[in-house]
Amino acid sequence: MQDFGGAFSLAFSLVLSADPSLLEIILLSLRVSLSAVLLACMIGLPLGTLIAMARFRGRSVALVVLNSLMGLPPVVVGLLIYLLLSNAGPLGWLQLLYTPAAMIVAQTVLIFPIIAALSREVVEQLHTEYAEQFRSLSVPTRQAAAALLWDARYSLLTVALAGFGRAVAEVGAVIIVGGNIDHLTRVMTTAIALETSKGDLGLALALGIVLLSISLSVNAAVMALRLTSARFAYA
Amino acid sequence: MFPRNLLCLLSIALLVSPVTAAERSILLQSTTSTANSGLYNAILPQFEKETGIKVHVVAVGTGQAIKNAMNGDGDVLLVHAKPAEEKFVAEGYGVERFDVMYNDFIIVGPPTDPADTDGSRDAEAALRKIAETRSLFASRGDNSGTHKKEQALWKDTGIDPTADSGTWYRETGSGMGATLNAAVGMGAYTLTDRGTWISFRNKGDFQIVVEGDSRLFNQYGVILVNPARHPNVRKEDGQAFIDWIRGNKGQQAIADYKLDGQQLFFPNAK
Amino acid sequence: MPEAVPIRRPRQVTQSALLGEVKGLVYEAGGKRLIDAVDLNIPDDSRTIVMGPNGAGKSLLLRLMHGLLKPRAGRIVWNGRELDSRVRLEQAMVFQRPVLLRRSVAANLRFALKLRGRPADDEIDRLLEEVDLTAQANQPARLLSGGEQQRLALARALATRPRVLFLDEPTASLDPNATAAIETIVQRAHERGTKILFVTHNLGQARRLADDVVFMNQGRIEEHTPADEFFDQPKSQAAIDFLDDCLVSH
Numbered sequence: 001m002q003d004f005g006g007a008f009s010l011a012f013s014l015v016l017s018a019d020p021s022l023l024e025i026i027l028l029s030l031r032v033s034l035s036a037v038l039l040a041c042m043i044g045l046p047l048g049t050l051i052a053m054a055r056f057r058g059r060s061v062a063l064v065v066l067n068s069l070m071g072l073p074p075v076v077v078g079l080l081i082y083l084l085l086s087n088a089g090p091l092g093w094l095q096l097l098y099t100p101a102a103m104i105v106a107q108t109v110l111i112f113p114i115i116a117a118l119s120r121e122v123v124e125q126l127h128t129e130y131a132e133q134f135r136s137l138s139v140p141t142r143q144a145a146a147a148l149l150w151d152a153r154y155s156l157l158t159v160a161l162a163g164f165g166r167a168v169a170e171v172g173a174v175i176i177v178g179g180n181i182d183h184l185t186r187v188m189t190t191a192i193a194l195e196t197s198k199g200d201l202g203l204a205l206a207l208g209i210v211l212l213s214i215s216l217s218v219n220a221a222v223m224a225l226r227l228t229s230a231r232f233a234y235a
Numbered sequence: 236m237f238p239r240n241l242l243c244l245l246s247i248a249l250l251v252s253p254v255t256a257a258e259r260s261i262l263l264q265s266t267t268s269t270a271n272s273g274l275y276n277a278i279l280p281q282f283e284k285e286t287g288i289k290v291h292v293v294a295v296g297t298g299q300a301i302k303n304a305m306n307g308d309g310d311v312l313l314v315h316a317k318p319a320e321e322k323f324v325a326e327g328y329g330v331e332r333f334d335v336m337y338n339d340f341i342i343v344g345p346p347t348d349p350a351d352t353d354g355s356r357d358a359e360a361a362l363r364k365i366a367e368t369r370s371l372f373a374s375r376g377d378n379s380g381t382h383k384k385e386q387a388l389w390k391d392t393g394i395d396p397t398a399d400s401g402t403w404y405r406e407t408g409s410g411m412g413a414t415l416n417a418a419v420g421m422g423a424y425t426l427t428d429r430g431t432w433i434s435f436r437n438k439g440d441f442q443i444v445v446e447g448d449s450r451l452f453n454q455y456g457v458i459l460v461n462p463a464r465h466p467n468v469r470k471e472d473g474q475a476f477i478d479w480i481r482g483n484k485g486q487q488a489i490a491d492y493k494l495d496g497q498q499l500f501f502p503n504a505k
Numbered sequence: 506m507p508e509a510v511p512i513r514r515p516r517q518v519t520q521s522a523l524l525g526e527v528k529g530l531v532y533e534a535g536g537k538r539l540i541d542a543v544d545l546n547i548p549d550d551s552r553t554i555v556m557g558p559n560g561a562g563k564s565l566l567l568r569l570m571h572g573l574l575k576p577r578a579g580r581i582v583w584n585g586r587e588l589d590s591r592v593r594l595e596q597a598m599v600f601q602r603p604v605l606l607r608r609s610v611a612a613n614l615r616f617a618l619k620l621r622g623r624p625a626d627d628e629i630d631r632l633l634e635e636v637d638l639t640a641q642a643n644q645p646a647r648l649l650s651g652g653e654q655q656r657l658a659l660a661r662a663l664a665t666r667p668r669v670l671f672l673d674e675p676t677a678s679l680d681p682n683a684t685a686a687i688e689t690i691v692q693r694a695h696e697r698g699t700k701i702l703f704v705t706h707n708l709g710q711a712r713r714l715a716d717d718v719v720f721m722n723q724g725r726i727e728e729h730t731p732a733d734e735f736f737d738q739p740k741s742q743a744a745i746d747f748l749d750d751c752l753v754s755h
Contacts, residue, residue, distance in 0.1 A: 087307030087465055095467065097308050098262060098293060133604040135573055137620055137665065138594050147616065151607040179262075179293035182276075197412025198271045199437030233647035234607040 007205035029187040033167040036107035044115025049145045052124035069113030074172030081106040081177045098179040106173040111163035118159040154229040260289035261472045264309035267410045270294030272430035278488040288472045296379030307465030310473035312458045315380035320456045329458035336500040337454045342445035344424040358448040366394045369403040371423035376406025385426045430499040524549040530579030541724040551716030552701040561721040563704045597667035601674040603658035605646040617664040636660040652683025669700045708751040720744045
């Protein structure tokens with residue numbers, strides 16, 4: 001097995017050489033996971049806000065369900081989406097299996113509970129602060145929800161980041177619905193799994209280091225944004 | 236509120252961009268042993284150049300590949316478990332099965348060879364020794380072609396190793412590569428196809444302990460998924476691939492693929 | 506329903522119409538009756554100051570009259586109309602602690618103006634000038650000083666052009682200068698016709714602003730008289746004690 005130092009230098013030379021197939025894999029990873037985050041936000045933010053603002057029967061049940069869905073195992077999600085998208089499944093006619101779109105769907109399902117549950121917490125906290133003032137101003141519910149989401153935007157960015165982190169790091173779901181097809185559905189994590197299974201642990205580790213660096217840069221960017229927002233007392 | 240329109244545009248752009256380019260392609264459900272050995276990377280570009288048909292390979296265990304094909308998720312099946320393949324055709328999931336190529340299985344193990352099997356050409360005797368000395372043995376345990384071969388070999392010895400599962404007999408439930416990693420990690424014997432072994436990069440000090448037994452023959456077959464059962468199967472392009480790989484050019488390409496100077500697969504289409 | 510409602514004499518209003526009427530108002534929380542069958546008539550022409558010791562129910566009464574809380578029983582009528590969402594659109598409230606949006610000063614005002622359908626820039630400018638925050642227009646609202654924040658909250662309330670403005674101890678945590686600035690803005694709003702209902706602990710403030718005083722104690726209204734009368738000759742023992750305490754502590 002190559003040593004860690006070897007893996008690091010391999011990671012560097014991979015990135016520096018701008019290996020086209022590596023770039024392809026990185027870009028697909030980002031495309032799939034960012035799309036999944038966007039879709040998950042479109043579902044999760046309204047859902048989280050709804051649960052944060054509404055008081056209804058079974059609310060606590062909904063909360064428990066949502067919180068447990070945060071721990072959905074990727075493999076289970078992958079399997080469910082596979083069964084749905086398979087040609088033998090109800091959505092087979094969409095012909096999405098083994099495409100990036102299927103991977104986006106799987107990751108969206110995987111992370112929208114995270115987005116919904118975490119945004120529920122963020123929005124509910126802000127709602128507690130704003131509720132009486134909003135009632136006094138007679139702010140209509142929709143506008144109140146919009147204002148809460150907007151004022152919580154920097155915290156919600158962190159929420160989206162949590163979702164992105166989970167999406168970009170998971171392998172179980174995308175490998176089942178994407179099939180790890182070279183030049184089509186191969187992403188960072190499935191490539192790492194593949195290199196591991198080929199026994200090329202050095203390359204696998206180098207890819208892992210590249211993935212980690214991407215994660216790190218995204219996190220750093222968001223952190224910088226949050227610090228700026230905190231300076232304006234917007235967070 | 237977030238700039239909704241922008242988000243929508245962005246996500247649509249992300250979703251729709253590339254890969255939807257209308258190209259002729261087929262989906263090949265195949266095994267990790269063929270894909271991980273680098274065979275497809277070596278031969279498929281030639282086919283794609285000649286026909287303009289792109290081949291997308293899903294590499295999983297033979298068992299899962301067959302399951303996926305039964306669901307209609309694939310156009311062509313190329314695996315290595317003849318009885319299962321014949322059953323697949325007999326049940327109407329596939330059109331017809333053809334031999335494509337072969338290689339052989341080997342048993343690899345730690346250099347200390349605790350079961351004293353070294354140099355043997357008798358797989359049955361080696362397995363018996365492993366069981367008697369209760370030496371560690373890593374099994375795929377995933378219903379793959381290799382796993383089915385291993386089960387058949389154990390059956391010949393009359394020993395049921397799964398009775399000792401978890402002690403010396405360890406089922407990884409994983410692909411060949413993962414199982415080899417595990418075997419090397421814990422110093423266990425394991426059955427592997429030669430192609431995967433040659434291309435495997437994490438051998439450590441492991442060695443081949445049994446090879447050359449005629450029972451270790453490993454035949455690969457190719458099947459067109461039945462379009463009568465799954466109308467979405469791209470039968471012309473799938474058939475073109477089958478014709479090519481069984482034809483002179485495909486067979487020659489298989490014979491030409493070498494790793495570290497060794498030929499990994501031997502064409503034997505009739 | 507209340508067993509024996511104590512008979513009290515609402516302040517007689519003869520000359521002008523009533524601004525607000527409260528009848529048999531009851532509010533309970535945690536099994537305790539916090540507002541106990543309150544009747545109150547608020548004349549149209551006066552600034553009414555609500556006073557009373559801690560826990561008397563002053564803030565609760567304001568919130569009930571503004572419709573922020575639902576009473577257990579009783580009626581609330583403004584200008585002859587039952588309190589409902591339409592009536593509430595003509596009211597605004599300034600709280601002890603201003604709750605400002607995480608946006609700029611101007612954006613806070615724009616939010617309120619947009620709610621009432623007229624987010625005009627010159628309106629924002631006028632309001633900023635009104636509360637002397639023109640220079641801070643683009644600053645983050647939550648970085649303003651306490652006094653500035655409360656002035657912004659006041660401007661936001663005025664942005665909705667309320668007929669009735671409730672103020673719940675808006676200067677309780679402000680220094681005298683900041684307090685004076687708030688009082689000036691409130692006074693000007695009153696002169697332009699906005700009706701004022703003001704809760705305060707501050708005796709000096711009450712003297713400066715009050716036409717009438719409503720004195721509350723233990724969820725009931727003990728006195729409702731013209732301000733001079735209240736300060737010179739408080740009738741109830743509770744009011745006498747309260748005024749003594751205020752003098753001692755200030």
